[in-house]
Amino acid sequence: MTVSVWRGKEEGGYEEFQVPFVEGQTILDLLTHIQRSVDSSLSYRFACRVGMCGSCAMQVNGKPRWTCRTLVSNVVQNDRLTLEPLANLPVVKDLVVDMEPFFDKWQEAKGRFEPAESAVQEFAPIKPQDKQRAKVDEAIECINCGCCYAACDVVESNPAYLGPAALNRAWSLINDAKDFANPERLKAVSGDGGCQNCHTNSQCVARCPLQLNPTRSIAGLKKTVALATLKGEI
Template identity: 35%
Template structure:
């Protein structure tokens, strides 16, 4: 019977071809190849950390949690957007080789590390927080907002977004229109608009129903194809378009949820 320790026994070597470029001092990008010993359990993040510790301390890349929860480590692996913390080397190695480069559609800081400033600016532009007219209740709550399981299910899948940038990197519209909000921001706009606790329909529509908003999406679905959490931002954008058209006819996605009295759920003692 195979033990868990067998997963970490070396089984061979793999050559990793890495994109190397420092815009501040390099005239042009280049490539550098590293050969390392791997096991069946070695992830690409494990491999890069070993390269940085043992071979090339100048190698730059983004990572944080190592558990596919933060989205920091997304990059191009053999031409496809992936989270390297959950991708095992031997699963993607072709002929004993792997090619790594930074995400498409992002400015490069250095090597595999990208600049996410514009990406996060667009995310903030759609106001990704609960908006209410009753500001006093929002800031000094007296109870929870009422929401049914069915209402929660309308937006639940979009709450899994990691903001890893994979969808943005894969989007052909982002590649040709740098002002386009992108699939991540637009799908998150839909997520908050259909949340029954929210009352920010008009404020968000002013942002997404624009020259560089949701109508620039041509439904290529490449964003959904590469999403590591299966959020399906392409679906969110199409639902957002439908919501906008209905709003122009006077329909609203919901009435703002009422506040449940705080005494509900309290356990009587004595």
């Protein structure tokens, strides 16, 4: 196969590598082959190699994908592949992006669990069949890979937009009976970069490797923000 790989930072160019096709090979295997056997200066990121850590995402033939679980045979076209750093994030080097803006937005969306005000407060037991808990059964499985963020055209056009992953995280916490920061969180997700910017075209859903549905989470946020506004709570 011919694999075209982005080299450099924001400024750079594509370098072509000839890589043997091996049955069952993933995109990450292919990069490991290039780094070990052809060019040890190639930079890319991974950790778990089994679809748990979310660190290996990049653009594969123009689409964000987790590379440790993407089989080459499923994406190769005419014996060619193009690999680029994840879109909508600054490039550090080659296929490595700076995830700081992505996680800054989690902070802006108040994506951190805030426990009970008092250490002696009763711990809320939550049953799996609880209605509020069931609303976020999917959303809590996010592995922070950034594929949805890279696929979102609103993120691309509006740097202030919090993006699907941070809003999905806020939705998880808003439905967590053990969390105590919802008024501030609702304000955070309804500001200039908030949930109302989402135009619901579900590109984030299409690209999530876990088939999660950030669009649905954002719709839940929009409704909750509207109700809180009507009640004068925010």
